[in-house]
Amino acid sequence: MQQATDSPIAAEALRRIAELYAIEAIIRGETADARRNVRQVRSLPLVAAMKAWLETQLTHIPPRGGLADAIRYALTRWSDLSRFLNDGRIELDTNTVERAIRPITLGRKNHLFAGSDRGAARWATVCSLITTAKLNNVEPFAYLKDALMRLSNGHPMSQLDDLLPWNWTLTNPAT
Numbered sequence: 001m002q003q004a005t006d007s008p009i010a011a012e013a014l015r016r017i018a019e020l021y022a023i024e025a026i027i028r029g030e031t032a033d034a035r036r037n038v039r040q041v042r043s044l045p046l047v048a049a050m051k052a053w054l055e056t057q058l059t060h061i062p063p064r065g066g067l068a069d070a071i072r073y074a075l076t077r078w079s080d081l082s083r084f085l086n087d088g089r090i091e092l093d094t095n096t097v098e099r100a101i102r103p104i105t106l107g108r109k110n111h112l113f114a115g116s117d118r119g120a121a122r123w124a125t126v127c128s129l130i131t132t133a134k135l136n137n138v139e140p141f142a143y144l145k146d147a148l149m150r151l152s153n154g155h156p157m158s159q160l161d162d163l164l165p166w167n168w169t170l171t172n173p174a175t
Helices: 008-027 032-058 066-076 095-113 117-135 140-152 157-163
Strands: none
Touching (some): 008 032, 140 157
């Protein structure tokens, strides 16, 4: 918003938000209780001042503009936006979660080109196996290579559960 409009109000809002991020940088890696305590002392007054400032700014700008919409959006969600102040487990933003789901969302778009419903089903199976391997601290390429080799060499179907990522152990590390 600030770059698009060169708004001094948006620039001031960004400056205030940067103060909160500076505090978060200091407490990163601390326990949840320690983070909450620092936030109560240092961040809470900044957040309270920002809310009052935004409410004041809203009365001085055109009500139908993008800046007013952005301020109203923040103010109507203020309790959710400030929830991090009372819970040290909560991050200031959702960047961590967004980074974690990025491969899924990118994949979802790419998977539209699987070619057919059967191809998409196979691709979903492979993605599930890879993700499950990662969740079980199993290197996906080694797992898939070994499991496929065992299947092609006649691994008994009655022992298929042995090849699930949480049961799997590499039988021949040299392959």
